[in-house]
Amino acid sequence: MAESFRYIENWRGIVGEDGLPNLLVIDVRPFQDYCKSHIVGAVNLCLPSTLLKRSTFTLDRCIATLTSEEKALFTKYLQRDMDNLPTLIFYDSCTESSDTASLSISNLSSKFVNTQTWKAPLYVMQGGFKEFELLHPAHVETGSHASMPKVMVAPCRETPSSDQPPKIQISSLTHFRLPDTSNTPFFKSRHHEELLTTRPDSTLHLNTSITTPDTNILPSWLFNVIGSDLGASVLSSKFNCLQVQERERLNQALTRHCQATPSPETPYFSAGVELGRKNRYKDIFPYEHSRVKIQKYDAEDNELDQEESYINASYLHYPGSENQYIATQGPLEETIGDFWKVAYDHKIPLILSLTAQRENEVEKCAPYWEPGTYSSNGVFINVEILEQVDNFKLTEESSCECCARWIRLKIGDRPTHDVLQIQILSWPDYGALISSKDLISLAFLKRHILEESGTCDVPTIVHCSAGCGRTGCFSAIDVVIDLMLSNVEQDDEKDLAYDVISEFRSQRVSMVQNLRQYILIYDTILMFRKSQASSEYNGNNNNWIEDKYDIFNHFIEEKKSENKGN
Structure with missing residues (x-):
């Protein structure tokens, strides 16, 4: 978790020409939990799993359901070249490993993986928000206003250049895992x-x-x-x-x-x-x-x-x-x-x-x-x-x-x-x-x-x-x-x-x-x-x-x- 924090801290200091960070932290918990407390600058994306599990519910359709502020944020990111899209870090309450990644993370991350319009690294924060809040309480905020990510720069750390992203081994960030599809039913319905x-x-x-x-x-x-x-x-x-x-x-x-x-x-x-x-x-x-x-x-x-x-x-x-x-x-x-x-x-x-x-x-x-x-x-x-x-x-x-x-x-x-x-x-x-x-x-x-x-x-x-x-x-x-x-x-x-x-x-x-x-x-x-x-x-x-x-x-x-x- 300490290394994941340094990773977020360093990357948040790197911004693109559009003024947006080259790293986007996504909170997949329910909105009421997000409002109580969340990582500074994190964006809340919590959509019904019944929608996320639909193969026809693409990333574009996910974005279309968001608030106007969140929609504007992703629209601005998608105006970038494919190679300059931000790295994504997802977190829920308490994911410990790729084997225990929540369905919210698995389903939402799969939308980014299965689209041709978003090609950038995706990670899941090990330990989730509960562990982050314990270790880094100063970098947690409350309220529902943080729909636009903030640039979080370490006060006593040299900001890396945008051409040289920090080479930190992220042992406490685990790649997403796609959802188990072994129970795909014969009868397909929203139910x-x-x-x-x-x-x-x-x-x-x-x-x-x-x-x-x-x-x-x-x-x-x-x-x-x-x-x-x-x-x-x-x-x-x-x-x-x-x-x-x-x-x-x-x-x-x-x-x-x-x-x-x-x-x-x-x-x-x-x-x-x-x-x-x-x-x-x-x-x-x-x-x-x-x-x-x-x-x-x-x-x-x-x-x-x-x-x-x-x-x-x-x-x-x-x-x-x-x-x-x-x-x-x-x-x-x-x-x-x-x-x-x-x-x-x-x-x-x-x-x-x-x-x-x-x-x-x-x-x-x-x-x-x-x-x-x-x-x-x-x-x-x-x-x-x-x-x-x-x-x-x-x-x-x-x-x-x-x-x-x-x-x-x-x-x-x-x-x-x-x-x-x-x-x-x-x-x-x-x-x-x-x-x-x-x-x-x-x-x-x-x-x-x-x-x-x-x-x-x-x-x-x-x-x-x-x-x-x-x-x-x-x-x-x-x-x-x-x-x-x-x-x-x-x-x-x-x-x-x-x-x-x-x-x-x-x-x-x-x-x-x-x-x-x-x-x-x-x-x-x-x-x-x-x-x-x-x-x-x-x-x-x-x-x-x-x-x-x-x-x-x-x-x-x-x-x-x-x-x-x-």
Whole structure:
């Protein structure tokens, strides 16, 4: 590590004619870790592994997803001659050798190796940021502003000429290692590109602090995942098992004849594959046995055909829990009417939207909540917003951006139907950047609204963009909390979270899309179990919400009146 520091120190003093250093240090850790502290002048490049693993996601496409400052930096570097491009040094949290290089480093470095536009030496810092910070604290900074690399010149060292780079043997810098491709699946989708390699990523682990007294209140299945590395090995292995099971299920579903009786044991795809224009993503479609079908308007009408009844949505339920869900994609502009028709037909009381309308200038969900009239198979649904709160918080200290809307639906001369939408605006696609406290509070808010309005027996619509990753993550957490609160005796040895996700995946593809989301589920359950065992726990995590935001009480009172009228 000492030699790697001298190497960085010397090279940072060498700049090109464009004023940029001839060495670029790249931090591949999550952005929140980078903001806490990073090597002076390092640039943060942390992209979803699901994107980096795609062979079609080239270096140019990586650069295109960066912020304007970072994009400008690489654009300026690429204006240089090929022979004058900067040497790259990658670092993560704690890589010790090429054999233990994290997937983030392996996947990102491969983009530079496999392009014709960037030919320069690449290295990985041995020991990662943790060791660097211990040995050289004066060369660590905080904040998110260091997008342009700084020239770091040693104060008492002669700066080498640009023609003679320092000849230092870099024993503590190890070359990158390309990712293990032995698990390349037959079925290719955005979901299966998250299949793990045979070595776990030690940087992905549980973050909930667990003390010795805490372990006494944990069920055996939850205690057993922690281990000596905060769950990194066990959870990686469990998630990999889920991925292998899913791959086998999907391969069978794609080859099974569609005239077979659809069931969780014999799933197949039918309408979803044929009606691709109604799907937001080309590789996410519902199993036939669990797909939601749009209902006809009148009993005397002809039955809707496969195209007319199709919506990319699935019923979700876990045996033993009373919770019911309709998991669906973020509606497309042309399927908003179908979305509202399903909500009206099922008398849905609550919609949990776990995505913003747009993310990085890409639409993730059409704004179906906007007032107007939408059509589904010639049936016109009028949408009206009765009340809206734009900046409500799930917890007092929450930084999560949320919005709540009380929406009224009207079809012809039929009775109106009211639905409450809660939208999470700051949980990114593929991501786990939401606090466990917020997820617990959201689960309790959902529970409170359904219980108080007398609608526990009706499904809740949950969607993100594809209706898989964030949707599966929240729904799994919600079910496990529900089972922990119930009086139903559970098998103390059975991994409840794993079993719920496995069951959900038999009902909709790709539920919980990546390892970060999978770990977030266990982190959240650990936090809930700790709070449940505390002396301050009163069985309700969202009492304060009732007093602070009138929209929830107004909606509940309206639902109670509606139920009395029926």
